[in-house]
Amino acid sequence: MRWIEVEKSKSINGNVSISGSKNSSLPILTACCLSNEPVILKNIPHISDVKVIYDIISNIGGTICEEVDSVKINPSQIHSAFIEQEMSSKYRAAYYFVGALLAKQKKVSIGYPGGDDFGSRPIDQHVKGLEALGAKFTFHKDFYVVEAEKLTGADIYFDVITCGATINVLLASILAEGRTVLRNAARDPEVVDLAIFLNKMGAQIKGAGTDTLVIEGVKELKGTEHSIIPDRLIAASFLMSVGITGGSIIVNNVIPEHLHNCIAKLQEAGMEIEEGDNYIKAFSDGNLNGVNIKTGMYPSFATDLQQPITSLLIGANSHSTIVENVYPNRFNHCVELNKMGADIILREGSAVIPGRRTLKGAWVHASDVRAGISLILAALGAEGVTKITGVEHIERGYENIIDIFSSLGVSIRICENADITDTNLEIDEIYG
The missing domain is CATH 3.65.10.10 (Enolpyruvate transferase domain)
Known part of the structure; x- marks a missing residue:
């Protein structure tokens, strides 16, 4: 004990x-999966949640190289979007991998959220937003599968302000075809940090820090360097x-x-x-x-x-x-x-x-x-x-x-x- x-x-x-911010590091690390080139991140905290993300990325084919003051993530060899249930149960926001992997891998299998134990954290707004982009959900007892042959931009209104769903749908919309508008979106500094990072990689996001995000889909993202807030x-x-x-x-x-x-x-x-x-x-x-x-x-x-x-x-x-x-x-x-x-x-x-x-x-x-x-x-x-x-x-x-x-x-x-x-x-x- x-x-x-x-x-x-x-x-x-x-x-x-x-x-560095835990709540900024985790979605940004996950977002690295969208890139076709290596990404260097600084000010990543040395905490157990971050280690879980490293393990998940490594397990699906990415490589992690930790230096004294930075980490290099190479997602170019990611070959799978099967997130083991044991891993996803250790990390509440493992669902970010749905948004980060769906456009490239077409099918994501993942366990239900784990992490903090202080009541239900529903994913209904995630489902609503991703389905609007063209995703299909199949729910099983211990895991769920999300599939989409093609993601297409949409105008999405969140019924409640939710940081998790804002981030997840934002990630999925980056490589979607056309324009996506997220209304009643979260305004958290961590969402802004993520948007800045994605724009450095070549995404086209406007409105971060307001309740309306406008995303123009792009074909691919490139590598970059970024320091976490x-x-x-x-x-x-x-x-x-x-x-x-x-x-x-x-x-x-x-x-x-x-x-x-x-x-x-x-x-x-x-x-x-x-x-x-x-x-x-x-x-x-x-x-x-x-x-x-x-x-x-x-x-x-x-x-x-x-x-x-x-x-x-x-x-x-x-x-x-x-x-x-x-x-x-x-x-x-x-x-x-x-x-x-x-x-x-x-x-x-x-x-x-x-x-x-x-x-x-x-x-x-x-x-x-x-x-x-x-x-x-x-x-x-x-x-x-x-x-x-x-x-x-x-x-x-x-x-x-x-x-x-x-x-x-x-x-x-x-x-x-x-x-x-x-x-x-x-x-x-x-x-x-």
């Missing part, structure tokens, strides 16, 4: 540099850590514009924020006000930040409410936080955080990526030692999280193959 141990921190002070979600998590412990932090290699909604809420809660061109400074004395939050698609408050900010608000001097409009069942972390004394009241699609609570360390479990960072943040302000299982979920989205928090003065370590009653082992002894 593996777990993370975190001790209460007096304050956090220091600098961190943010790695910084991960706004990781940056926000480090900013929040200072609100819990007090102190100051400088978050470097970040695009402040991507975090304006989050920054506004942190300031409303009482934190001091200073923005630069590519950095954000945060200051806090640990004295916070309760705030009310409603999640939504970008540029609204991100659902992926709902979990970490819950931990921030537990110690606020008044109650807070969070309404989850994207994934109403995304409150598994609250059950774990209540084991530590948070006393969060759960209602359908929302949570009430009473505030003024002092947490105590306990055994808790991370059920998904963001729940994991939520529990680490809560542990920073909890009396005693907090032990977090589900380490594999945290590793799906955070690179070197133990080392980074340690550099900020946090007493944190990962434990493995040790006596769970012994919390005094040194890291070298644990890994020894």
